[in-house]
Structure formats: structure tokens, C-alpha cells
Amino acid sequence: MKRSSMNADDRRDKISLVTQLVAGRLGISEEELGPDSSMDDVPAWDSFEHMDICLAFERTFGVKLTMDNIAEATSIRALAALVP
């Protein structure tokens, strides 16, 4: 019981870290984004900005993304799942 609640906290943390990063790169406020926001429903998040977000993601979290990651991780939730 205790363990699973820690995982939930951990997930929320990752979501909020990614939200912060994406909002910062797009130049919009964090309130405009939710865990399910994605390239499909955030107008500023176009394919050019997506590259910028992915580059910043690698730099911030110290991970190397794969080509598939870049193509598929187009929402806050999907990006958060890649945070180590």
C-alpha cells in the first residue's frame, strides 16, 4: 500500500517536471497544460517546437531519446514516462 502511493507521488512529480519544461520551451503558462496535453491539442506545440522540447528534455533529464521516442512521446504523459 505504502509502496504504490510512493509510485503515484513519483509519477505526479515527473508530470509536473515535464509540464514545467514544456511550458518553458513553448513560452506558455503551466496552467494551460494538463497531463494529457499533447501536440494534437496545444497549438503552440508544433513539430518544430517538439524538436526543441525533445532536445531540452535530453539535456534536463540526462537521457538519450531514440527516434521512436521522439516520434511517439508527443504528450506530457508520454514524455513523463521517459523520465528516469
Added chain:
Amino acid sequence: MKGVLLSNINMQPLLRALRPWTISAGPFNSLLASLADENSAAAGADVTHVFCLYDSDTLMGEAFYGAGQPELCETFLRLLDGFCTRHTSKLVLTNLLALSSNRWLGFADPLHPESLRAYEASFNERLVSIAKRHPNLLLIDTGLLLRRYGEARLFSDAFWYAARIRYTAQMFELMAGMIRQGLEAHAQRAKKVLLLDLDDTLWGGVVGERGPQGIALSQDDKGRCYRDFQRCIKSLTRTGVLLAIVSKNNEADVDEVFDTNKMMILQKEDFAAIRINWRPKAENIAEIAEELSLGTDSFVYIDDNPVEREAIRKFMPEVAVPDFPGQAESLPTWFMQEVAPAYFAKYVIGKEDVAKTQQYRANRARQQLAAKFDLDSYLAELGIECAISADDGKRLVRASQMTQKTNQFNLTTRRYEISDLARFVESHDHAVLLLDYRDRFGDEGCVGMAIVDLAAARLDTLLMSCRVIGRKVEDRLLDKAIDLCRSRGHRRIVGEYIPTRKNELVADFYDKRGFTPIARHPDGRIEYEKVIDERRRQAG
């Protein structure tokens, strides 16, 4: 700045890293087309900077895999040369060819006739010879970043195939930093003096406690860190930086180190000024500024003691004070990677730079001579020889350097970059005069400069290096400017004094030379005029 970025790959992320500069990217993969096309965005009249940052492997094309010739590389060199020739007033920045380590020839690469390493060297040699002909072309060596941090960290295969982005975010940041430093270096705005503490800075330990042989300075162990650190510092004197000692010590102890410690790389004559005493360091630094006739805003101060660093930051905020590494072994790398490029970067190192310390020392000898004579016999004793050259396009780096750095003997303090001066040199209505000076104590090189607007008979710029102030050579420059205006048919010449915080020295320059004030502007600027028509003056 209005910049245009050209490349053969997707370099969009660099624009963000270069903010707040306003740079727009040319169309994707338009490097060659933009350089060739006189209607391209890069050729626009209001564009000041053109960044040609190509990917080396891509520019090689199929030749990177051993198939065919590197035709695009050859085309690039030709087009770059042409673009720089047509656009002398734009600053063009490009990288040297730096091929990745993926070599189709493997171990055979060094010896093979189609060696990529050999082609890279030949390409870069030709690029350098183009840059030598074009002062408006700035080369940066981005390959150094790959060597320093590694391809594994700076190249990204995923972004490359996803969006033609070659690099990681780290590389974009590093490139942006290198471009900023490169432009500073090209503008020749480097600091001039490095002030150094001694104990635990140039050597390990305190000489007053451990004695001149007991300090850490040796061929091995920790003492080697300090020896290498001294080597790094000494290399800076070969680029025109002056060194000075500011140390709280007994002078006799330090003299003994210089005289007897064989491990010292830096010698007493490497220092243009020395202050070893127990007074506050800020006082000593102010004195050094006076002795060298240089402003403290061109000083950098290195000291291991955080209390001393804080004091200088507080009392002399214009002096640059970098933090000091905690470990002795970090000193050489810290100095070469962080201190030298941040404060002392120069794109071109001239004859004047190499002999700088020697020049300041010759000046001290002249001062000793001056003490014995009145001014005129002193000047006769010096054996001064001057040469004035006009519109010498090969010396614009030095000329630009002088407009950027000269503060005291500078009538108008107009700062010009190399590209500005290139425009003056090309224009028939301007003359850029450079004065070279030598006397029996040494060759000072180029020490004076004037820019004359020949159409308006107006002295746009008149400046002299502080090193030769008081030797009446400025009059030779003024006479030359007057001659040029007279031969254009002008009967009067206009001079101008724009007061600044530092050029009080020349406030009455024109008054003393027979000029008459004709306008006094609210901002303090004064315009003067002098009749230069000899015949008219004689007749009248």
C-alpha cells in the same frame, strides 16, 4: 545585429541558443544557393552578420563514403570567397571542416590516397588562405568542441534522422558560446592586463613561511601543476597581454624566488608592473593603472584568496575577478578553457601584440632618459622615426583594435569594427592613416591613427596610443591629414572634440594647434576649424 544563418542541415535550435540576437535562418539547405544568389536574404543590404555553419560530413556528400569527389566542398570555398569579396561590410562567420570519426577507410585512412584526414587538412588550409584575404571572414574551430566533449555527447543520431538536427542541446549551447566569444575576439575587445597574486597562486604555499626553495614548484607532484599554470600564463604574454604582480609579501623574499628558484617559468622581466607590499591591493592596482596608462576596466585579477577577490569586486567593480579553482591540478585547464577565452580572446595577433611587454619596459627606459633633459633635447635624443601609411587594407585588424581600445588620447572615441574600416578604405572620400613609430629604444609599431573624411575635409577620428604621448608625433599625423585635404582643394579643415570620462587629456588639442571653435553643442561636443590654404593666408 541583423544576422542570417545558413546551413546544409537543420540548425534552428542554434537560433534559440543565440538569443537575444536577432538572427533568421535561410531556407533549409540553402547554404550554397544563398552564397551564390545576390537576391538571397543573406545578401540583403541591412544584414550585418552571415553565419555559415555547415555540417562537415554532409558537405562531403558521397565522398564521405569513398564515392565520388567532394564537389560541394569545393563549390563552398569558391562561393564563400566570392561572397566575402562582394560583401566586405558584412561579417561572415564559418566553421572549419571537422569530419566525424566515422571513417570508411578505418586504419587505412592516414596513408590512403583518398584519405579523409588529408582532404580535411587541405580544405582547411584553403579556407584559411581565403580568410587571410578577407578581414571580414571569421573562422571558428567547432571541431575543438567535439574533441573536448566527445561525439558521443554532442552528436545525436535520433535527432539527425528525425529532423536533420545533427547535435544535442549541449552542442548547441557550446556552439553559441563559441560564436559569442569568436565575435568578441574578432572585435578585438580583449582585456589588456592580468594581475596576479603569488602565494598559492603562482606557486604552492607561502614563501614567507616555506622559503624560496620550499614553495611547491617542481618537475613532479603538486609543484608541477603550478609550473604548468605559469607556462599557460606566460603563453598569454605572447598574445599581447601584460602581466603584473600584486602581492602581500616581503619584496626581498620574492626577489629571492626569482633569483634562485630554478623551477620558476615566469621571470621578473615578464611582468610589466610589480607591486609587492602590505598595502591594500586596490591601491596597488590603481597605481599600476597609472603606471601603464591603462584603465582598470581592462584588468583581470587572479588570486586564490576569496577575501582579496571580494575586496576587489567591491572596490573596483570594473576589474574582472574570476573565481579560483579549489584544486591545484585544475589550474592549467581552468586557465586555458575558462580564463583565456573569456577575457583575452583575440582573432588576430599582430606584431604589436607579441612585443608588448618589451615595449612597456622600453618606455620605462625612456622615462629615465626624459628625467635628464628638457623636452626638445629629450626628443632629439630619442631619434624618433615615423612612417605614415594611407588606406592599407592589410592592417585593419590593428586599426580596429586601436579604435576599440584607445581612450585617453582620442578626440572623438568612435569605435569601429574591421568591416567599418574596410568601407572607409574602399571609399575614395575617406582616408585611413596609420602611423608607425620607432626610436633608439625600440620599435613601437603602429601607434597612431586618423580617419579623414576627404569630401567634407573633416577629421572623423584622431587617436594616439598612450605609449607615445608627449613626443609630438601626433602633429605629423595632423599635418598629413591637412596635406590630403589641401590636395583635394579644400581651404579649411574641421576637427572635433567629443568629451568622454577619459579623454580630458586632449580637451585643448585643437585650441593649441591654431584651430578656432565654430560650434559648441549641448552634449559637450566642440567643432573646430582651421584655414589650410597657404597662399590665401600669405596673401591675406
